[in-house]
Amino acid sequence: MPKIISISKLNYAYPAEEGKAPHPALHDVSLEIEEGEFIAILGHNGCGKSTLAKHLNGILKADSGEVTVFGMNAADEEKVLEIRKNVGMVFQNPDNQIIATVVDEDVAFALENLGVPYPEMVERVNEALEWVGMTAYRRHAPHMLSGGQKQRIAIAGILAMKPKCIVLDEPTAMLDPQGRKEVMKTLLRLNREIGVTVILITHYMDEAVQADRVVVMGEGEVVLDGTPKEVFQNVGLLHSLSLDVPQTAELMYALRQEDIKVPIAVLSVEECLDELEKQLGGIGK
Amino acid sequence: MIKDITLGQYFPGESFMHKMDPRMKLILTLFYVVSLFLVPDFWGFAIVGALMLLIIIFSGISLKVVLRGLKPLMFIILFTAFFNVLYGGGEPLFPEIGWLSWLKAEGVRNALFMIVRIILLILGTSYLTYTTSPVMLTDAMERLLRPLKAFKLPVHELAMMMTIALRFIPTLIDETDKIINAQKARGADFETGNIFRRAKALIPILIPLLISAFRRAEELADAMECRCYHGGEGRTRYKVYSFGWRDFLALALMVTVIGAIILLMIF
Amino acid sequence: MIKTENLSHLYSEGTPFQTTAIEDINIHIPKGDYVGVIGHTGSGKSTLIAHFNAILKPTSGKIFIDGQDLWSADKKTRIQTRFDVGLVFQYPEHQLFEETVYKDISFGPKNMGLPEYEIHKRVDKALDFVGLDRALLDKSPFDLSGGQKRRVAIAGVMALEPKVLILDEPAAGLDPRGRDEILSRIRDYHRETKSTVLLVSHSMEDVSRNANSILVMNKGRCVMHDSVPAVFERAEDLVGMGLDVPKITRVFISLREKGYPVSPNVYTVEQGKDELMKLLRKGGEAND
Numbered sequence: 001m002p003k004i005i006s007i008s009k010l011n012y013a014y015p016a017e018e019g020k021a022p023h024p025a026l027h028d029v030s031l032e033i034e035e036g037e038f039i040a041i042l043g044h045n046g047c048g049k050s051t052l053a054k055h056l057n058g059i060l061k062a063d064s065g066e067v068t069v070f071g072m073n074a075a076d077e078e079k080v081l082e083i084r085k086n087v088g089m090v091f092q093n094p095d096n097q098i099i100a101t102v103v104d105e106d107v108a109f110a111l112e113n114l115g116v117p118y119p120e121m122v123e124r125v126n127e128a129l130e131w132v133g134m135t136a137y138r139r140h141a142p143h144m145l146s147g148g149q150k151q152r153i154a155i156a157g158i159l160a161m162k163p164k165c166i167v168l169d170e171p172t173a174m175l176d177p178q179g180r181k182e183v184m185k186t187l188l189r190l191n192r193e194i195g196v197t198v199i200l201i202t203h204y205m206d207e208a209v210q211a212d213r214v215v216v217m218g219e220g221e222v223v224l225d226g227t228p229k230e231v232f233q234n235v236g237l238l239h240s241l242s243l244d245v246p247q248t249a250e251l252m253y254a255l256r257q258e259d260i261k262v263p264i265a266v267l268s269v270e271e272c273l274d275e276l277e278k279q280l281g282g283i284g285k
Numbered sequence: 286m287i288k289d290i291t292l293g294q295y296f297p298g299e300s301f302m303h304k305m306d307p308r309m310k311l312i313l314t315l316f317y318v319v320s321l322f323l324v325p326d327f328w329g330f331a332i333v334g335a336l337m338l339l340i341i342i343f344s345g346i347s348l349k350v351v352l353r354g355l356k357p358l359m360f361i362i363l364f365t366a367f368f369n370v371l372y373g374g375g376e377p378l379f380p381e382i383g384w385l386s387w388l389k390a391e392g393v394r395n396a397l398f399m400i401v402r403i404i405l406l407i408l409g410t411s412y413l414t415y416t417t418s419p420v421m422l423t424d425a426m427e428r429l430l431r432p433l434k435a436f437k438l439p440v441h442e443l444a445m446m447m448t449i450a451l452r453f454i455p456t457l458i459d460e461t462d463k464i465i466n467a468q469k470a471r472g473a474d475f476e477t478g479n480i481f482r483r484a485k486a487l488i489p490i491l492i493p494l495l496i497s498a499f500r501r502a503e504e505l506a507d508a509m510e511c512r513c514y515h516g517g518e519g520r521t522r523y524k525v526y527s528f529g530w531r532d533f534l535a536l537a538l539m540v541t542v543i544g545a546i547i548l549l550m551i552f
Numbered sequence: 553m554i555k556t557e558n559l560s561h562l563y564s565e566g567t568p569f570q571t572t573a574i575e576d577i578n579i580h581i582p583k584g585d586y587v588g589v590i591g592h593t594g595s596g597k598s599t600l601i602a603h604f605n606a607i608l609k610p611t612s613g614k615i616f617i618d619g620q621d622l623w624s625a626d627k628k629t630r631i632q633t634r635f636d637v638g639l640v641f642q643y644p645e646h647q648l649f650e651e652t653v654y655k656d657i658s659f660g661p662k663n664m665g666l667p668e669y670e671i672h673k674r675v676d677k678a679l680d681f682v683g684l685d686r687a688l689l690d691k692s693p694f695d696l697s698g699g700q701k702r703r704v705a706i707a708g709v710m711a712l713e714p715k716v717l718i719l720d721e722p723a724a725g726l727d728p729r730g731r732d733e734i735l736s737r738i739r740d741y742h743r744e745t746k747s748t749v750l751l752v753s754h755s756m757e758d759v760s761r762n763a764n765s766i767l768v769m770n771k772g773r774c775v776m777h778d779s780v781p782a783v784f785e786r787a788e789d790l791v792g793m794g795l796d797v798p799k800i801t802r803v804f805i806s807l808r809e810k811g812y813p814v815s816p817n818v819y820t821v822e823q824g825k826d827e828l829m830k831l832l833r834k835g836g837e838a839n840d
Binding site: 044045046092147173174176178206242243246247248250251254255258269272273276277279281283 | 592593697698699724725726727728729730754755757795796798799800802803806810812822824825828829832834835
């Protein structure tokens with residue numbers, strides 16, 4: 001798969017406010033992202049993950065280092081529309097990214113900005129609503145919808161631009177479990193079925209384990225980078241970064257400390273059952 | 286509580302009036318207001334009243350709703366009428382009753398004239414907002430005012446500001462409710478004390494509301510940028526309006542009414 | 553401490569939009585209990601708790617706080633109830649408004665009409681409970697981090713020294729570190745003050761790790777109200793209601809279904825490990 005985003009030695013510090021020192025946020029971050037990947041980025045608040053995300057479509061500009069997206073420098077003012085069309089971004093609070101008072105008009109917002117002609121615009125709005133499963137709500141007022149539905153509308157608004165990559169900054173943090181599942185299902189579908197590259201910033205481990213790749217950040221640096229299995233192997237390190245570990249891995253880790261030979265990176269209930277049955281081998285049955 | 290206030294009243298529907306092009310409705314409302322001020326006598330009001338009756342019938346919104354809307358304005362209407370009676374000239378209406386000497390024919394006529402004019406004015410403009418959503422109104426205004434761009438009037442920006450304001454009104458009303466409850470839970474009292482005390486009691490609501498509005502604005506700006514917003518240049522529109530038979534019919538009717546009024550003025 | 557009798561609440565009563573938010577709730581929460589309130593969005597849990605400090609008036613039914621019938625009492629008693637039952641709303645940091653952290657936390661105690669030295673004492677105490685440094689007292693609350701703001705807001709309610717403290721999703725939107733910090737502070741507060749605490753949450757995991765008993769709301773009704781182990785005894789029913797039970801509970805339910813003699817009542821990693829070790833040791837002995 002071709003590389004679509006490459007970040008090399010990126011440094012960024014937030015400019016100093018009155019009477020305060022500049023606040024460093026990213027330190028020598030290097031990362032390569034391939035087309036079609038589903039990447040989860042983990043890390044506690046203030047570790048630099050949102051700052052990193054905002055570099056991917058030129059909302060923030062690097063102090064040093066370089067961010068290349070689809071062969072363009074992400075900070076290039078000349079190509080800003082081209083970059084944002086290709087790297088869509090969804091934020092945490094669904095209320096604060098919906099602009100219009102009717103669902104389909106909101107989905108059309110980016111297309112209006114890009115000057116897409118009317119017939120094509122209607123087609124793309126319909127298509128985007130279909131992908132997020134919100135067609136039935138096209139004439140609804142956004143503020144009457146649930147959090148999960150609003151967030152899917154926000155995703156549709158990005159999807160209408162036909163981006164190759166979507167970056168989501170904690171899109172599920174303000175949602176209930178139902179809404180979280182809806183959003184996650186939508187993202188997986190977009191990734192698997194139309195090959196959109198997804199970069200998902202999250203605090204929820206059950207979301208991270210569904211990604212192809214997990215990147216863990218701490219204090220402005222990339223600490224771990226690998227498949228979920230590789231990353232969740234490091235239970236001790238993740239604890240020290242005050243991150244959650246899936247409960248199943250946590251259980252395996254606890255058993256390991258009792259000298260029971262089980263693998264640690266066990267991420268699903270089914271897998272955990274298999275491992276436990278191997279150990280128990282019918283005891284007490 | 287605060288949600289009970291109906292702001293920017295609009296009653297969704299599928300009536301003749303609802304289906305008209307908002308641009309035409311806006312223009313015709315303007316004509317309607319002008320015609321009201323041209324009306325020379327009560328015959329003129331009869332014509333405009335007949336038109337108003339048609340509007341009411343073809344909007345599917347009952348007069349009851351509208352009359353309820355008139356209630357809070359009753360004071361202004363009566364106030365205007367009172368002053369017209371007071372300062373009207375002419376012969377006393379009841380010359381034999383001394384203490385009613387201030388009641389003069391001209392004054393009463395003027396007052397009635399004023400009452401009818403104001404009520405028709407309120408009715409006409411109300412039916413515009415009753416049958417046109419605020420967003421459509423904003424849209425129509427933007428499109429009609431577009432030529433003024435040549436005079437450096439930021440038409441698109443103003444319309445965008447209006448749209449966003451309309452979008453966030455329900456959100457901010459919800460938020461106000463939440464903040465009021467949260468401060469009540471800390472024993473805040475908004476109901477007792479004199480006016481200064483009460484004004485001061487609003488600070489714990491207004492400051493969080495203001496801060497939240499700023500935070501929302503900042504996040505919204507980022508979200509808009511991410512969706513390639515770069516001002517009004519080169520924008521296309523998702524909503525297309527076109528004049529249909531309803532619009533031309535309404536226009537013809539309005540022209541007839543104005544024609545009739547002008548005839549009344551001449552003869 | 554809190555008792556309800558046939559408590560019901562309708563929204564928009566008498567209009568076409570009338571909806572039943574809660575229906576026929578009969579619960580009794582004893583003094584000093586730590587209750588987890590769960591249920592998904594729209595289950596009525598927020599409506600329920602808004603009744604406990606007289607912010608919402610029931611459509612029918614009664615609420616007793618400390619034996620006092622709230623709505624047959626006079627207005628003064630109800631205002632006192634606001635102080636006796638402290639309610640921390642979702643995203644409480646959105647209610648901060650004062651220039652300094654000290655002033656903001658003292659807003660509640662001031663409304664109670666307490667003398668200055670008492671206010672001072674309470675602010676100090678509340679600050680300790682939420683684990684914030686005294687150096688922050690003179691700072692603007694708006695200069696703090698997200699987690700710190702949340703804690704200042706919670707301290708603002710703790711400073712009322714309520715007999716009952718109710719928190720609606722106190723960890724919403726925080727990262728795991730912030731979540732653990734807040735929940736452990738609330739646990740300490742409960743232990744030290746021996747007051748009644750209600751924790752409203754979507755997360756079965758958070759509730760089971762902190763509370764002593766659980767109240768489950770579903771479709772406006774209270775469907776379970778029992779100790780944590782007794783509620784988990786019916787974990788399958790919880791799954792049926794669309795609630796997320798912890799992964800580890802699901803593992804143990806499945807093990808039991810497969811015929812292993814394990815307790816289905818497992819909701820922490822620690823319990824799970826103990827349960828498995830017990831079984832493995834038994835197996836070891838049998839082999840010897």
